[in-house]
Amino acid sequence: MTVSVWQEIPEPIQAEHDDVVIGAGIVGSYTATCLRERGRDVALVDARFPAAGASGRNAGFVLTAQRETYPELIRQVGREAAREILAMVRDNVTRMRTLAKGFNVPLEEGAIHLAETAAEARELEHWARELEADGTTVEFAHRDPYGTGYAAMMQVENDCMVHPARLTEAIAAASGVTLYDHNEVYAIEPASDHLIVRGRRVHIRCRQVYIATNGYSADLHPYLRRIVRPVRGQILVTTPVQCILSVAGITENHYFRQLPDGRLLIGGARAFFEAQEYTAEDTVTPNLHVNLANYLRHWFPDVEFEIERQWAGIHGFTPDRRVAIGFIPNEKRIAFAVGFSGYGNSIGLVAAERMVELAMDDRDAGPLSALRFP
Secondary structure, three states: OOOOOOOOOOOOEEEEOOEEEEOOOHHHHHHHHHHHHOOOOEEEEOOOOOOOOHHHOOOOEEOOOOOOOHHHHHHHHOHHHHHHHHHHHHHHHHHHHHHHHHOOOOEEEOEEEEEOOHHHHHHHHHHHHHHHHOOOOEEEEOOOOOOOOOOEEEEEOOOEEEOHHHHHHHHHHHOOOEEEOOOOEEEEEEEOOEEEEEEOOEEEEEOEEEEOOHHHHHHOOHHHHHOOEEEEEEEEEEEEOOOOOOOEEEOOOEEEEEOOOOEEEEEEOHHHOHHHHOOOOOOOOHHHHHHHHHHHHHHOOOOOOOEEEEEEEEEEEOOOOOOEEEEEOOEEEEEEEEOOOOOHHHHHHHHHHHHHHHHHHOOOOHHHEHHHOO
């Protein structure tokens, strides 16, 4: 998004902090928390409010996974680097569970990966065996947990579901930093020994900036256009139905869960409409939502429902669909963690911590380093 000259207030508030974190989603809110724990005076800035973006619009899955399957991750980066990323994800899942329980945010146990065909079942079993080989507790079986025709299932220890918006809001509120909401940033300017972050209603003088705006990051600096692109995700929720899902499910192209009040939530289907979904336009599209509804009707034909609500959210995807952590070239005062590719709940907390460690301790981001992009 951008800011016109008409939208900026005539006399913006002038503020000064050690650090500015741009983006009050789960990554930005946790970045602010990490900085505050180091004794920094931190400003957390958002164009709207905490969890207004993808952090408040996803399905709440907290998975020991990334966008690519673990075998594919091994193929991309090698066993050692894949094992390091897996350790980060497992750590992140544990932290998410701890925070949810500590903030009394709703948490539901379990999530099951499903195979729809025999070929997918073989791939799923391979995925399970590779996870087991690297120390992850996994249950794999050639059975259908719902009794509707799935070919196989895999469940990974500690996977769970959370209320994503409530958790993000709780992290932001507990961080102890100064929040400037409804303050869309339109420029980050160097000024001698400091930076000026110019927003719609507040201008902030600081020494370090952390970008955590994921799919919207390209609007903040041209370099980020090479690393992350906006991609839309869409979800629908039905009217309440009888209990049909004892645990949430994830297939190659869809994901679904039943909410405590009986409503069914389903998202995904981007692969069938990729040309239209590589966009930052926050709107729903009828063709994709027909696919989502038809998926439920195909796999759960005895369930009658009406569509109650639909929404969209904008993710950030990197070319290899893994998070990228780094600095703006020739400007180590501006760090970023972007491109979570729909898996911010699975690695966002650890990525936030790694971004802070890169900026403050010069710790290499390892397999998450943005230096892998030329």
